[in-house]
Amino acid sequence: MAGPGPGLGLRFQRRFLAARPLRSLPWPELEQALRTAPDSSLLQDILHKTILHPLCVKYPPSTKYRRCFLTELIRKHESTAAEPLDELYDTLADVLKDEESTQCYKNYLLPTGDCVTLLESTAMISAGTTGLITWEAALHLSEWAVENPEVFRDRTILELGSGIGFTGIAICKTCQPKKYIFSDCHHCVLRQLGENIRLNGFIPEPGATRGVQAQPQGQEVEAKNCQKPKLVVAELDWGSVRAEELLGLQPEVVIAADVVYDPEVIPALTGMLQKLCSSRADRKPPEVFLAFTVRNPDTYQLFQAQLDKVGIRWQIIPAHGNSNFLYEVQPNVTILQLFP
Numbered sequence: 001m002a003g004p005g006p007g008l009g010l011r012f013q014r015r016f017l018a019a020r021p022l023r024s025l026p027w028p029e030l031e032q033a034l035r036t037a038p039d040s041s042l043l044q045d046i047l048h049k050t051i052l053h054p055l056c057v058k059y060p061p062s063t064k065y066r067r068c069f070l071t072e073l074i075r076k077h078e079s080t081a082a083e084p085l086d087e088l089y090d091t092l093a094d095v096l097k098d099e100e101s102t103q104c105y106k107n108y109l110l111p112t113g114d115c116v117t118l119l120e121s122t123a124m125i126s127a128g129t130t131g132l133i134t135w136e137a138a139l140h141l142s143e144w145a146v147e148n149p150e151v152f153r154d155r156t157i158l159e160l161g162s163g164i165g166f167t168g169i170a171i172c173k174t175c176q177p178k179k180y181i182f183s184d185c186h187h188c189v190l191r192q193l194g195e196n197i198r199l200n201g202f203i204p205e206p207g208a209t210r211g212v213q214a215q216p217q218g219q220e221v222e223a224k225n226c227q228k229p230k231l232v233v234a235e236l237d238w239g240s241v242r243a244e245e246l247l248g249l250q251p252e253v254v255i256a257a258d259v260v261y262d263p264e265v266i267p268a269l270t271g272m273l274q275k276l277c278s279s280r281a282d283r284k285p286p287e288v289f290l291a292f293t294v295r296n297p298d299t300y301q302l303f304q305a306q307l308d309k310v311g312i313r314w315q316i317i318p319a320h321g322n323s324n325f326l327y328e329v330q331p332n333v334t335i336l337q338l339f340p
Contacts, residue, residue: 031076034046034076034077034080035076035079035080036080037080037082038082039082039083040077040082040083040084040085043073043077043082043085043088044085044087044088046073047073047085047087047088047091050069051066051069051070051091051095052091055107055115055117056107059105059107059117060098060104060105061104061105061106061107062100062101062104062122063095063098063099063100063101063104064100064122065104066095066098067092067095067096070088070091070092070095071092073088074088074089074092100122101122102121102122102123102126103119103120103121103122104119104120104122105117105118105119105120106118106120106134108139108166108170108325109324110146110170110173110174110324111146111174111324112173112174114173114174116166116169116170116173116200117196117199117200118134118164118165118166118169118196118199119164119192119195119196119199120132120133120134120164121133127186127188128186128188129186129188129189131161131163131164131184131186131188131189132163132164132188132189132192133163133164134163134164134166135163135257135258135293136258136293136331136333137257137258137291137292137293137331137333138163138166138167138257138258138291139166139325140257140291140331140333140335141167141255141257141289141291141335142166142167142170142171142324142325143323143324143325144289144291144317144335145167145170145171145174145175145255146170146174146175146324149174149175149176151175151253151287151289152171152175152176152177152253153175153176153177154176154177154178155177155178155252155253156177156178156179156180156181156249156250156251156252156253157171157177157179157180157181157251157252157253157254157255158181158183158249158251158253158254158255158276158286159180159181159182159183159254159255159256160183160236160238160254160255160256160259160269160272161183161184161256161257161258161259162182162183162184162189162193163184163189163193163257163258164189164192164193164196165182165193165196165197165200167255167257168180168182168197169196169197169200169202172202172229172231173200176228176229177229178229178230179229179230179231179232180229180230180231180232181231181232181233181234181249181251182197182204182231182232182233182234183233183234183235183236184235184236185235185236185237185238190233190235193233194233197231197233202231203231204231204232204233205230205231205232234249236272238265238268238269238271238272239268239271241272241275242275243275243278246275246276249276250283251276251286252286252287253286253287253288253289254273254276254286254287254288254289255288255289255290255291256269256289256290256291257290257291257292258291258292258293259290259292260290260292260299260300260303261292261293261295261299262299263298263299263302266299266302266303266306267306269303270303270306270307270310270312273288273312273338273340274310274312274340276340277340285339285340286340287337288337288338288339288340289317289335289336289337289338290335290336290338291333291334291335291336292333292334292336293331293332293333294332294333294334295332300334307338311340312338312339312340313338313339314336314337314338314339315336315337315339316334316335316336316337317335317336317337
């Protein structure tokens with residue numbers, strides 16, 4: 001993961017959410033103010049709302065990122081006529097003592113002022129899976145959910161391919177669902193998912209599909225809520241799960257983010273959607289929303305063709321208006337609503 005480039009803006013906000021708003025300045029104006037500051041007070045303000053903010057001290061981003069960020073901050077400061085700030089150099093010295101790790105924390109600010117804190121892998125692929133990091137479609141789906149809380153309020157939600165939990169945790173903190181069912185099939189992902197749920201103050205309930213539930217591994221729990229909604233972590237293998245096994249879930253809403261990335265998983269995914277609808281017997285089919293980054297147009301078109309083949313209608317959800325999470329590169333994300 002690259003460190004900060006010439007602009008602090010996007011990566012600055014993505015890792016160090018506590019800094020927004022910083023003196024109510026947009027990022028270009030903040031950088032200009034930093035270049036022309038007559039003293040070190042603005043730099044000190046930035047330092048204490050990023051690296052030295054209590055949240056980032058407790059749940060630090062990767063060592064590499066903090067080192068690159070501080071180095072860039074020092075470079076910008078040294079380009080001005082302001083007096084050196086010893087605290088900045090001391091902080092960098094402390095970071096240089098830290099060892100690199102295969103995991104780091106990322107903190108995401110929600111519009112409510114609350115945040116989602118996740119322990120993520122520092123590698124795009126680890127333990128044979130890509131499910132140990134947060135992908136852009138999960139951020140976009142969460143933004144859409146925050147703008148449309150009525151879709152989730154007081155309802156049972158099933159998320160397919162939950163990964164390490166960002167979307168579900170964000171929805172549980174902002175949209176007041178009655179019950180939220182996280183699901184995945186990789187044992188490492190399920191374990192990390194359980195840790196992140198607990199890290200954000202929730203405790204999954206027993207009764208997961210096939211008896212598989214993420215177990216705590218000594219991670220600190222900050223139980224700040226009264227355990228509403230009810231949370232379940234389930235192991236769901238789309239290709240092998242039977243419709244009878246889904247009877248106890250009975251979701252009213254089904255969501256997924258970045259699960260359409262490989263042509264080989266598309267038949268299993270559409271089959272899973274069919275099973276979910278058939279498992280509800282005479283009850284109303286669930287509302288289904290899928291978000292995915294269009295990396296390969298052929299894969300996207302194949303998915304649409306497969307939906308048409310099995311009789312699942314679909315429509316594109318208009319892009320949401322607000323961007324609560326900034327991206328290093330704006331991805332081509334589409335959200336589809338399905339009508340099984």
